Amino acid sequence: MTAKLQAHRHTPPAELPATGWLSSMRAALVLILLCGGLYPLTGVWSAAGLFPHQATGSLIERDGVLVGSVLVGQSFVDPGYFRGRPSAAGYDPFRVAGSNLSPGNPQLRARAETTAHALAAEYAVDPTRIPVDLIAASGSGIDPHISPEAARIQVARVAEVRGLPQAQVAALVTAQVEPPLLGVLGQPRVNVLRLNLALDALGPSGTP
Amino acid sequence: MNEVFLVYAVVLLLAWPLGRYLALVHASTPTRLDRVFGSLEHAVYRAMGIDPAARMGWAAYGKALLELHLVIALIAFAILMLQGWLPLNPDGIPGMDWDLALHTTAAFITNTNQQHYAGQAQLSYFAQLFAVVAMQVITPAAGIAALVAILRTLLGPEGAQSRTASGDVAVGHFYVDLVRTIVRLLLPLAFVTALLLAWQGVPSTFEGARVIQPLDESAVAEQRIPVGPVAPMVAIKQLGTNGGGWYGANSAVPMENPTPVSNLVETVAILLIPVALLVTAAYLTGQRRLALSIFAVMLVLSASLSGPAIWSENQPNAAFAGIAAEGPNLEGKEVRFGATATALWGSLTTQTSNGSVSGMLDSFNPLGGLAALMGMFINATFGGVGIGLINYLLFLLLAAFLGSLMVGRSPEFLGRSIEAKEMKLISIALLLQPLLILSLTAVAVTVPGLAQTSNPGFHGLSQILYEYSSAYANNGSGLEGLGDDTPWWNLSCALALILGRFIPILAPLAIAAAMAGKRVAPTTSGSLNVATPSFAVLTLGVILMFALLSFFPALALGPVAEQLGLAP
Numbered sequence: 001m002t003a004k005l006q007a008h009r010h011t012p013p014a015e016l017p018a019t020g021w022l023s024s025m026r027a028a029l030v031l032i033l034l035c036g037g038l039y040p041l042t043g044v045w046s047a048a049g050l051f052p053h054q055a056t057g058s059l060i061e062r063d064g065v066l067v068g069s070v071l072v073g074q075s076f077v078d079p080g081y082f083r084g085r086p087s088a089a090g091y092d093p094f095r096v097a098g099s100n101l102s103p104g105n106p107q108l109r110a111r112a113e114t115t116a117h118a119l120a121a122e123y124a125v126d127p128t129r130i131p132v133d134l135i136a137a138s139g140s141g142i143d144p145h146i147s148p149e150a151a152r153i154q155v156a157r158v159a160e161v162r163g164l165p166q167a168q169v170a171a172l173v174t175a176q177v178e179p180p181l182l183g184v185l186g187q188p189r190v191n192v193l194r195l196n197l198a199l200d201a202l203g204p205s206g207t208p
Numbered sequence: 209m210n211e212v213f214l215v216y217a218v219v220l221l222l223a224w225p226l227g228r229y230l231a232l233v234h235a236s237t238p239t240r241l242d243r244v245f246g247s248l249e250h251a252v253y254r255a256m257g258i259d260p261a262a263r264m265g266w267a268a269y270g271k272a273l274l275e276l277h278l279v280i281a282l283i284a285f286a287i288l289m290l291q292g293w294l295p296l297n298p299d300g301i302p303g304m305d306w307d308l309a310l311h312t313t314a315a316f317i318t319n320t321n322q323q324h325y326a327g328q329a330q331l332s333y334f335a336q337l338f339a340v341v342a343m344q345v346i347t348p349a350a351g352i353a354a355l356v357a358i359l360r361t362l363l364g365p366e367g368a369q370s371r372t373a374s375g376d377v378a379v380g381h382f383y384v385d386l387v388r389t390i391v392r393l394l395l396p397l398a399f400v401t402a403l404l405l406a407w408q409g410v411p412s413t414f415e416g417a418r419v420i421q422p423l424d425e426s427a428v429a430e431q432r433i434p435v436g437p438v439a440p441m442v443a444i445k446q447l448g449t450n451g452g453g454w455y456g457a458n459s460a461v462p463m464e465n466p467t468p469v470s471n472l473v474e475t476v477a478i479l480l481i482p483v484a485l486l487v488t489a490a491y492l493t494g495q496r497r498l499a500l501s502i503f504a505v506m507l508v509l510s511a512s513l514s515g516p517a518i519w520s521e522n523q524p525n526a527a528f529a530g531i532a533a534e535g536p537n538l539e540g541k542e543v544r545f546g547a548t549a550t551a552l553w554g555s556l557t558t559q560t561s562n563g564s565v566s567g568m569l570d571s572f573n574p575l576g577g578l579a580a581l582m583g584m585f586i587n588a589t590f591g592g593v594g595i596g597l598i599n600y601l602l603f604l605l606l607a608a609f610l611g612s613l614m615v616g617r618s619p620e621f622l623g624r625s626i627e628a629k630e631m632k633l634i635s636i637a638l639l640l641q642p643l644l645i646l647s648l649t650a651v652a653v654t655v656p657g658l659a660q661t662s663n664p665g666f667h668g669l670s671q672i673l674y675e676y677s678s679a680y681a682n683n684g685s686g687l688e689g690l691g692d693d694t695p696w697w698n699l700s701c702a703l704a705l706i707l708g709r710f711i712p713i714l715a716p717l718a719i720a721a722a723m724a725g726k727r728v729a730p731t732t733s734g735s736l737n738v739a740t741p742s743f744a745v746l747t748l749g750v751i752l753m754f755a756l757l758s759f760f761p762a763l764a765l766g767p768v769a770e771q772l773g774l775a776p
Contacts, residue, residue, distance in 0.1 A: 024275040027256040027383060028283060031276075031390070034252065036342030039395050043440030046399075047406030048413060055412040057435045057463065059420065066420040068431065071409055071462035075427035085543070093433050094329050094417075096457040098540035098568035100689030101527075102667040104774050108527040108539065108571075116531035132535035133543050135528055139460030139550075139567040145543040149533075184210045186468025187546035196423055 060197070068193050073144040076196065080161040082146075082154050084192045085133055086115055089141025099137040112136075123153055145189035148177045164202065172198055212518065212552050215472065219479045226397075226480065227487020233392045234356045234385065234492060245392050252387050260384045265376030266721035269357055270714045272382040273350060277710075280346065281317040284339040285309055288331075297332035298416025299434070304330065311698035311705075316340055318709035319347035319592060321445070321452025321563055321684040322675075322701060324693040328434040328455045333414060340452065341441050345394055346386070348448030348481070351594025352393075353385035354713045355485065356492070358598055362720035363493035363622070377724045379717065393481075394448065401443035404473050409466035410442055411435035438463060446477035449592040451563025451684040459553075459566045460542055471545055471566060475553050478562045482590035485597055497739035502600060504741075505748045509589040513579050514555040520575035521551035526774040537576075540568030551576055558583030561592035563684025570663070570671070570687040574774065577670060577687070578767035584681040585641075585755040592682060595709075598716050602634055603754070604738065605719070607747040609634075612736050620736060623728040630719050637715040642758035644707060645676045648700050649762070652676075660691030666773060670766035675701065680708035 048055040058070045068074055073084045075091040084091070088099040101108035112135050119134060120127040131150040151173045159169040176195045180186045232239050253260050264272065287294065288309040292302040304312065308324055315322040316339065327336065357379040370378045406412045417432045438454045442464055445452060459465035465474055486506070490499035525537040536547030545553075550567035557564055558580045569580055583589060588599040609626050612619040619626040652658045652672045661668035671687040678685055679701040686692070692701075729735070737743065 021275065021279070023257055024272070024279045027258065027276055028279040030252060030255045031346050031386075032280065032283065032338055032342040035345035035390065035395070036338040036340075039345065039398065039444075040337050040341050040437050040440040043399055043402040043406075043443070044412045044414065044437045047403055047439050050403065051406050051412075054406055054409045056415065057411050057413075057418055057433050058409050058466070059418060059433075066418065067423055068420050069418075069433050069463075071466050072431070072433055073462075074422045074424065074431065076424045077427045078424045081424055091428070091431070093431065093461075093463075096326070096328065096455050096461050097688075098457060098460065098571060100568055100570040100662060100687070101539070102570060102663040102689075102770070103526045103537070103539070103573055104665060104667055104770055105527070105663050108525075112528050112531055116528075127531045128533060130532050132524070132528060132532045133538050135532040136525065136538035137540065139540045139542050139565075140455075140457045140462060142462065143542050143544075144462055147543055181468055184214060185472055186544050186549070189543045193423065200423070 060193070062197065067197070070191065070193065071144060073142045074193055076192070079157055081196045081199070082151060082158060082192050084146055085143050086111075086135070086137040087141040087143075088137050091142055093142050096140050096142055098139045098141065122157065125153070129153075144191050144193060146192055148173070148188050148190055151176070151190045151195065158199070162199070162203070168202070169199070172202075209548065211549050212514070215475050215479075215552060218472070218476050219483055222476070222480055223483040224487055227484035228491055230393055230484060230488040231491035233388050234488070236360075241392060245388075249387055249391050252391065253383070256383065258383050260381060263370060263372050263378040263381055265372045265374065266357075266361070266379045266717045267376070268372070269379050269382045270717055273354065273713070274710065277317050277350070280343065281313050284316065284343060285313040287335050287339045288312055291332040291335040294332065294334045296334035296337070296414065298414075299332070301330060301332045307695045307698040308693055311702050313339075314702035314705045315684065316343040316452065317347060318682050318705045319351060319448070319450060319561075319595070320679065320682040320705050320709070321450045322679055322686065322705065323452050323456075323684070324698060326456030327453060333436050336441060336454065337437065341444060344441070344444045344448055344450040344452070345390060345398070348450065348593040349386050349389040349394055351592060351713075352389045352485070353380075353382060353594070354717060355594035355598050356380065356385050357382075358601065358716050358720045359489055359493055361724045362601065363489070363495050363498075377721045379721055394444065398440065398444040398447055401447060401473065401477060402440040405442055405470055406439040408470035408473070409463070410439040410470065411463055412437055412439040435463070442474070443477070445564060446474045446562070447481060449478070449482065449560050449562045451557065453564060457568070459564050460540075460568065462542070465566060468544060468549070471549060471553075474564070474566075475549070475556065478553070478556045478560055478564070479590060481593045482560050482596050485594065489597060495739070501739055501741065501744040502597075502604070505744050505751075506588070506590050506600070508748065509586060509751070510556075510559055513559055513583050513589060514552055517555035517576045517579035518548055518551040520573045520579070521547040521554075523573055525571070525573065537571070537573050540571030542567065555579050555583060557685055558681075558683055559586075559589035559591070560596060561587060561681055561683045563678065565685055568688060569685060570689045574667075574767040574771035577674075578763060580685070581670075581674060581677060581759075581763065581767065582755065584677045584683050585759050586751055587681045588751065595682070595712060599712060602637055602712075602716060603747055603751050605630065605634055606638070607743065607750045608736060608738055610750065611743060611746050615734075615736065617734060617736065620729065621723065621738065623731060623735065624723045624726045625729070626723075630722060633715045633719050637712055638754065640707060640711055641680055644704055645673070645680050646762060648676045648704060649673050652696070652700070658696045660694060660697070662689030662691065666766055666770040670770065673762055673766055676704055679704035682709050
């Protein structure tokens with residue numbers, strides 16, 4: 001498969017191609033249709049044919065109602081639900097963003113202190129025991145996951161509000177933990193929406 | 209850490225066959241690939257109205273390249289302004305303001321993809337496809353075309369260069385190099401990558417946003433989920449060192465990068481073609497030992513940029529000291545990726561001028577930000593598709609010039625003398641970078657109201673410096689807290705984008721043609737051998753000295769001062 005450059009000396013050089021504006025225009029249109037039209041169209045049709053569920057956004061349906069996408073985190077305030085990470089976008093996928101606050105920015109410290117003190121009071125633990133992903137805002141603002149530790153710290157609250165035994169809720173969390181693929185790829189994590197759907201499947205939340 | 213080694217290993221394993229394939233794609237003699245792609249290519253040539261047998265000198269090649277880019281830019285600009293009236297706009301997105309449309313066009317026609325807008329809310333599907341995706345395929349192909357032209361002219365065996373009808377050194381045929389790269393390499397590779405990403409969950413549809421009813425309706429009543437033909441775009445965005453994402457927060461967004469598997473695919477795609485092009489260069493020119501020594505230097509640079517970034521992001525964020533459990537810096541990062549994979553991506557994306565991100569660089573610890581900036585200052589650590597190796601060749605010529613003088617010989621490279629004309633062009637191409645970045649930064653810092661930084665103190669300076677470095681390096685990443693959709697930012701960045709793309713392509717093309725026209729001096733024991741380890745070390749030294757001499761004061765005032773300020 002070697003493809004070293006060969007000498008052209010024996011072929012007579014052809015005339016320069018015409019590279020006027022009109023021919024550049026023509027070339028541009030052809031290339032735009034090929035690269036911006038044909039390529040994405042075949043890509044989308046093939047992908048949608050092969051993976052129809054993923055193609056439309058990995059949506060989850062419950063009792064005939066679309067309740068979310070497995071890829072998109074949701075805002076949970078009801079104490080009977082597990083909560084996700086702080087979001088700079090209010091979990092609105094049309095405004096996806098991180099906080100973009102630098103580590104030295106006093107605003108970041110102030111936000112983190114407010115969050116940490118609220119969580120420390122709610123879970124009755126020292127702030128230094130709160131998993132960092134519950135203090136740090138995500139990159140997308142719609143991170144669907146939390147760490148297993150961040151789920152476990154919420155077990156007691158969720159169990160109490162729902163009137164369920166803690167062991168049952170803890171087992172639910174353990175069942176929802178996704179480990180790194182082959183022990184290498186990614187971090188251990190829990191999809192908050194899936195966890196809450198599993199929770200709802202056990203019975204309605206204790207609060208209205 | 210194993211994830212890091214896995215990325216590099218997969219890249220090396222795939223780059224080898226891909227690089228050899230690409231050498232076959234650009235072989236000057238007929239190959240068996242012609243049977244597969246020949247008919248489609250000839251249909252394209254016929255539709256374009258060009259004669260693929262013709263050959264161009266460097267000036268004609270450069271002119272064809274510039275004219276095509278200008279025409280595509282005008283079309284893209286019109287699409288962005290008029291998208292509100294064009295089809296494929298299910299979410300009813302209006303046209304862009306002129307200055308944002310101008311900046312966006314400049315960002316995509318230069319393979320940079322710097323984004324002062326958020327795609328899911330500010331671009332219609334029509335604009336995403338016929339403006340953004342089209343340029344994301346065409347511009348890396350133009351980079352590869354320019355590289356191949358320069359390689360065959362500068363490094364090809366003596367006598368391989370033919371002459372055009374007017375007697376200039378023929379460097380190739382721009383449209384043939386371009387179309388072959390698109391048809392034989394980029395589109396098939398992007399298609400396969402798009403399917404892999406779609407399998408992992410990246411949306412692929414022409415339907416509009418889906419409205420869902422959230423579980424906890426006491427929080428919000430409804431959630432709208434933006435979808436679209438995302439998968440094909442993300443594939444070429446990663447492969448072509450483009451970096452401009454479908455969604456505002458780029459590959460941090462789960463729809464753009466849903467799983468650790470898609471993260472592996474997208475991270476590998478950042479490095480794949482830039483590394484493969486070294487293999488291509490080896491087989492296309494026969495200079496295998498030189499290509500190997502270039503690879504070694506780039507790998508050393510890559511490890512010394514990725515390493516500190518990964519270490520830095522595994523340190524805690526100083527803002528959380530005493531109010532959270534000990535852990536890595538997760539501000540602006542996604543749980544499914546964690547700190548290590550996000551830091552690796554953040555470093556690779558500036559080594560290669562890709563510019564996509566999987567976490568927010570603005571919230572990186574200062575050393576991680578410094579590693580990202582250094583990657584852009586060097587801009588030849590594998591570098592952008594095509595342009596990275598072109599940038600490296602300039603450093604190689606500079607090192608050959610210095611090395612020759614050090615051993616007391618008249619400057620030469622592969623037996624051809626380096627004279628005043630070449631050195632002038634090299635100097636212009638290299639010195640324009642610090643000149644433009646630093647002077648634009650100085651203006652933005654000095655004139656009140658221009659900068660629009662969102663973070664106080666030293667990090668604010670980093671935000672400004674980063675934006676211009678990213679524009680000139682054709683990178684596209686940013687410290688995104690910056691309020692950058694203003695006429696000043698849009699216009700000043702557009703200037704840096706355009707100069708940062710076309711000077712580093714045209715100057716080396718001219719240098720290569722000038723060098724190829726010279727007589728080759730016979731090799732003696734005293735000749736400078738550029739394929740030796742000692743010459744590789746010299747080149748590495750030249751690269752580092754150049755970046756540090758140009759930018760050390762700016763780095764000291766930005767990330768270095770920020771790091772010292774955080775120390776307890």
